[in-house]
Amino acid sequence: MGSKECILLAMFMIIGVSAARTISYDPMSVKHEQWMAKHGRVYKDSAEKELRLKIFKQNVEYIESVNNAENSTYKLGTNRFTDLTNEEFKATHNGFRPSKAALKKPTGGFGYENVTDIPASLDWRSKGAVTPIKDQGQCGCCWAFSAVAAVEGITGISTGKLVSLSEQELVDCDTDEDQGCNGGVMDNAFKFIVENQGLTTEANYPYTASDGTCNNKKELSHVATISDYEDVPANSESSLLKVAANQPVSVAIDAGGSDFQHYSSGVFTGDCGTDLDHGVAVVGYGIANDGTKYWLVRNSWGTSWGEHGYIRMQRDVDAAEGLCGIAMQASYPNA
Ligand SMILES: *[C@@H]1O[C@H](CO)[C@@H](O)[C@H](O)[C@H]1NC(C)=O
Numbered sequence: 001m002g003s004k005e006c007i008l009l010a011m012f013m014i015i016g017v018s019a020a021r022t023i024s025y026d027p028m029s030v031k032h033e034q035w036m037a038k039h040g041r042v043y044k045d046s047a048e049k050e051l052r053l054k055i056f057k058q059n060v061e062y063i064e065s066v067n068n069a070e071n072s073t074y075k076l077g078t079n080r081f082t083d084l085t086n087e088e089f090k091a092t093h094n095g096f097r098p099s100k101a102a103l104k105k106p107t108g109g110f111g112y113e114n115v116t117d118i119p120a121s122l123d124w125r126s127k128g129a130v131t132p133i134k135d136q137g138q139c140g141c142c143w144a145f146s147a148v149a150a151v152e153g154i155t156g157i158s159t160g161k162l163v164s165l166s167e168q169e170l171v172d173c174d175t176d177e178d179q180g181c182n183g184g185v186m187d188n189a190f191k192f193i194v195e196n197q198g199l200t201t202e203a204n205y206p207y208t209a210s211d212g213t214c215n216n217k218k219e220l221s222h223v224a225t226i227s228d229y230e231d232v233p234a235n236s237e238s239s240l241l242k243v244a245a246n247q248p249v250s251v252a253i254d255a256g257g258s259d260f261q262h263y264s265s266g267v268f269t270g271d272c273g274t275d276l277d278h279g280v281a282v283v284g285y286g287i288a289n290d291g292t293k294y295w296l297v298r299n300s301w302g303t304s305w306g307e308h309g310y311i312r313m314q315r316d317v318d319a320a321e322g323l324c325g326i327a328m329q330a331s332y333p334n335a
């Protein structure tokens with residue numbers, strides 16, 4: 001037995017793979033096994049495992065090709081989505097469903113239109129307006145996480161108390177137009193919260209990552225109320241900045257691309273379109289060391305995705321829609 005095989009065999013023993021059954025000297029298989037252990041992934045049979053290994057391999061090769069491109073401002077990496085095709089990823093982890101007929105538009109104007117006091121950079125995380133990163137799991141209710149992040153933000157700023165609020169209450173109870181794990185829109189969620197006279201806490205109505213029956217009793221204690229909500233003028237990053245300088249903002253983006261799926265760090269500069277499919281929240285902005293301006297965006301895919309759950313997305317791009325359409329359908333609640 002050569003020394004290389006000895007090392008591989010030792011590795012199998014260390015990571016506890018049943019070596020008798022599936023000895024494989026393919027480095028990608030080893031990487032896949034390690035990835036499975038790290039993410040607790042179990043496959044139902046060997047056919048499924050073989051298929052997932054094939055997809056994993058394609059994704060890892062893609063990640064490496066992007067990372068090796070000299071001009072890339074961002075890095076990709078393995079995460080819990082690495083054994084999913086881009087189609088599968090898109091189908092299960094987003095959930096922004098813009099439907100014109102069902103969209104509850106606010107009636108007021110743009111309250112921040114005359115704002116001129118705009119710091120060069122801002123991070124609402126250090127100002128008591130952002131709760132720890134959450135994880136929507138395999139439920140397409142990004143819209144609830146996006147809306148709740150904005151409501152937590154304005155509540156933290158206006159009351160001085162940062163409290164984690166309930167996405168599940170929106171999933172279960174805001175069912176007129178929004179469709180729980182099958183998608184929804186942040187404006188509808190804001191409207192629900194206004195009419196519901198607030199939202200209860202995460203602790204009181206915890207997240208289950210599935211559609212449930214509205215629990216009216218739990219709903220009784222509302223800790224966060226908003227008076228109304230407003231849309232940011234569409235396709236205007238300068239308007240978005242006026243809001244972001246004052247509070248976290250709900251935004252819709254096109255998060256369906258492979259680079260978004262595998263994003264790991266750096267200022268994301270694309271590749272993405274403007275086919276809005278995901279709701280997230282802008283919780284700050286700044287300028288990277290190389291001079292690239294960015295939006296600090298809070299996602300709801302846990303802390304292992306991106307920069308501890310966040311992504312920095314390029315700001316002030318040539319297109320009016322913003323990168324990935326970030327300036328197309330932004331909105332925010334008022335205290
Ligand atoms: C890097 O350069 C290649 C070739 O010029 C181009 O196709 C690609 O879009 C660039 N990528 C970035 C992130 O700028």
Ligand SMILES: *[C@@H]1O[C@H](CO)[C@@H](O)[C@H](O)[C@H]1NC(C)=O
Nearest residue numbers: 108109110111112113114115
């Ligand atoms: C902004 O300024 C204009 C001109 O003074 C004024 O008419 C408008 O009401 C202001 N908007 C807000 C939201 O205060």
